[in-house]
Amino acid sequence: MKSLPNCCVVHQDDFFKKPGQIEVGEDGFKQWDVIAALDMEAMTNTIKGWVENPVKFARTHGVTLSNTSNMTGPEEQLHILIVEGFLLYNYLPLMDVFNKCYYITIPYQECKSRRSMRQYTIPDLPGLFDGHVWPMYLKHRREMEDNNLPIEYLDGLRTKEEIYTQVYEDIQNTLLNRL
Numbered sequence: 001m002k003s004l005p006n007c008c009v010v011h012q013d014d015f016f017k018k019p020g021q022i023e024v025g026e027d028g029f030k031q032w033d034v035i036a037a038l039d040m041e042a043m044t045n046t047i048k049g050w051v052e053n054p055v056k057f058a059r060t061h062g063v064t065l066s067n068t069s070n071m072t073g074p075e076e077q078l079h080i081l082i083v084e085g086f087l088l089y090n091y092l093p094l095m096d097v098f099n100k101c102y103y104i105t106i107p108y109q110e111c112k113s114r115r116s117m118r119q120y121t122i123p124d125l126p127g128l129f130d131g132h133v134w135p136m137y138l139k140h141r142r143e144m145e146d147n148n149l150p151i152e153y154l155d156g157l158r159t160k161e162e163i164y165t166q167v168y169e170d171i172q173n174t175l176l177n178r179l
């Protein structure tokens with residue numbers, strides 16, 4: 001984020017509904033890992049707010065815009081929005097808005113182990129990973145693949161630095177190709 005000019009971030013997890021609004025499934029688990037657990041309309045509006053006026057968005061979200069010369073104001077500069085989340089490509093209204101789509105994958109065991117070390121504001125109940133999180137991941141991944149979207153897959157077993165470099169170079173190439 002620090003490497004990209006005028007860059008803002010929207011986090012999908014910020015749009016989770018309140019615990020009381022989350023449905024309980026037949027499996028007894030709160031169904032967190034489904035689109036219905038998220039206020040995707042609010043998320044879309046936030047993203048559209050950035051699209052309409054990235055300068056205003058940056059200012060209202062505490063992002064410092066890069067220095068501008070006398071010749072170019074912030075309106076003429078390049079602005080980038082990163083949207084990050086676990087269920088981005090199963091909500092088709094947003095797909096038209098994205099210029100680049102990346103999807104980081106890791107195998108089951110690695111995912112289970114990394115998840116067990118995460119601390120969420122709402123802690124995972126015992127059995128949630130195998131009973132809900134992983135099956136929902138497989139279901140959504142299948143649905144996403146059936147939609148044939150232009151998604152680039154990234155190997156999450158590589159280091160964060162390697163993944164960062166790969167994405168950074170890809171974004172730079174994409175921008176150069178547009179000049």
Ligand SMILES: Nc1ncnc2c1ncn2[C@@H]1O[C@H](COP(=O)(O)OP(=O)(O)OP(=O)(O)O)[C@@H](O)[C@H]1O
Nearest residue numbers: 013085086114115117118156157158159160161163
């Ligand atoms: N490339 C990587 N190599 C090793 N560990 C990693 C890598 N990427 C993330 N991790 C670790 O895995 C854990 C989960 O990572 P992270 O929070 O980025 O995942 P996430 O999918 O965004 O999870 P959530 O959406 O629930 O926040 C963290 O402890 C993080 O440090």
Ligand SMILES: NC(=O)c1ccc[n+]([C@@H]2O[C@H](CO)[C@@H](O)[C@H]2O)c1
Nearest residue numbers: 013014016032033086120121122133
């Ligand atoms: N961030 C949260 O409020 C929250 C609450 C309940 C569950 N989760 C989990 O976050 C993951 C995505 O980042 C999902 O797998 C949710 O299970 C998050």
